[in-house]
Amino acid sequence: MANLRKRLSTNVDGNFFVDSTCINCDTCRQLAPASFQEKGDYSSVYRQPENAGEELEAYRALLACPVGSIGAVKKEKGHLTQATESFPHHLEGGVYYNGFNSEKSFGANSYFLHHPDGNWLIDSPRYSPHLVDAFAQMGGIRYIFLSHEDDVAEASRYAKRFNATRIIHQADSEAMPGAEWIVSGSDPVPVAPGFYLIPVPGHTPGSMALLYNNRYLFTGDHLWWDRESRTLQAPSVYVWSDGSLHQSTQGLLDLRFEWVLPGHGDRIRLPGPEMKAALHRLLKRWSDTADRRA
Ligand code: SF4
Known part of the structure; x- marks a missing residue:
């Protein structure tokens, strides 16, 4: 579970973020390249999802992240369920x-x-x-x-x-x-x-x-x-x-x-x-x- 208090300063403002527990494994960048990018030794959200498809990708990255470093300030339950079922x-x-x-x-x-x-x-x-x-x-x-x-x-x-x-x-x-x-x-x-x-x-x-x-x-x-x-x-x-x-x-x-x-x-x-x-x-x-x- 990502921790807002550990939110990296390299994330852009908005719902999704990466915290400092990221191990830089690249998974989120593979799954949601429209939102995640490598910044220094971590991944960060460089652009918040702008449509339903990108939002689903970000939720899929959140689920696939091996260490739970990706958070959403406000989780949309329907999108999370859809991402899980994908x-x-x-x-x-x-x-x-x-x-x-x-x-x-x-x-x-x-x-x-x-x-x-x-x-x-x-x-x-x-x-x-x-x-x-x-x-x-x-x-x-x-x-x-x-x-x-x-x-x-x-x-x-x-x-x-x-x-x-x-x-x-x-x-x-x-x-x-x-x-x-x-x-x-x-x-x-x-x-x-x-x-x-x-x-x-x-x-x-x-x-x-x-x-x-x-x-x-x-x-x-x-x-x-x-x-x-x-x-x-x-x-x-x-x-x-x-x-x-x-x-x-x-x-x-x-x-x-x-x-x-x-x-x-x-x-x-x-x-x-x-x-x-x-x-x-x-x-x-x-x-x-x-x-x-x-
Ligand atoms: S999937 Fe998680 S651990 Fe891997 S680079 Fe992305 S945020 Fe970091």
Whole structure:
């Protein structure tokens, strides 16, 4: 619950505000870019919502904020209910963004995949009764894919509630004691028709991506879209091994996908050839940097 007494001075006057407990995770800026902006080490409201759509976005950001740093001086109950019911938020096909980001994963995005052979949770949101009900109504959760050790959040509680199988790579498995399915090695693993687990060591030794239907690539913290530079990005800090990171990214050129759905950073959909070109540009930036250092 945001605290008015901690309201940051960088907020513009008006109903919505961010307080000084913000951890600068970017979630609100992804969900409500018309209202939230980075200012110094925090997010702030730079413009109050000006129409019903922007107001709904601001309420969605308020709900998704992992640490409750977003407040509304006067909460419109109807809008809050509407925002709650908008999660999980449908993206395309059977893919949803869950909202309710967890502080335990530093506000990472998590996803739900509705599938006739059993649903998937991709990384974990915070444990929310609203999401539990929504997942139950869509048939529960069969698998919980954990992209890496940082984003397990409340996976155990969801696994217990839905009797789900937690999948994590052996190299990151200490983060998820009792995980039912431990992946090892560096080769892609077919897990179900249309689903491949893709080890992408680099950010952590056990980072993995999940490829679904040669269209959706859930990337954890391995790869994301940057809305300002309009480029694909990979971690430059908190990297376990640069060499592995580059090799893993190079390996993605062998895959076909049109969506990048990350934990941190923006998601993006591009036609396949454009996605591949964006990946080539990322690799070229790395090789140019290496040449300059040589
Ligand atoms: S979602 Fe919350 S913690 Fe994250 S940047 Fe926005 S206000 Fe800060």
